[in-house]
Amino acid sequence: MAALEKIEVPIEIAGIDVAPMLPWWRQKTVWTIITGMVTAAAGYFTGEVSLVVFVGIIFGGLTSIFARQGIEKSKNPSLLRPSKRGDGDITG
Numbered sequence: 001m002a003a004l005e006k007i008e009v010p011i012e013i014a015g016i017d018v019a020p021m022l023p024w025w026r027q028k029t030v031w032t033i034i035t036g037m038v039t040a041a042a043g044y045f046t047g048e049v050s051l052v053v054f055v056g057i058i059f060g061g062l063t064s065i066f067a068r069q070g071i072e073k074s075k076n077p078s079l080l081r082p083s084k085r086g087d088g089d090i091t092g
Contacts, residue, residue: 029068033061 037058044054 027068030065033064037061 040049040054040057040061043049044051
């Protein structure tokens, strides 16, 4: 028996191709933000940056990760419940 493979079918909404959203841990942007947060932690623990800068970078990074996830979900309406898509179905 052949191994099961994940088949990705392109989704088209209103004539626009919508790519499936990658999980958050597979996105390059998230790993860049995490790298910055680790660098800020290293800078704080070595005394190169202050606590205010360290906390600012941590909260800024977390805000960026959550904002990116929200933007990705809003760009791909197929991830929303039918009642939130605006396609007229209110039973959702």
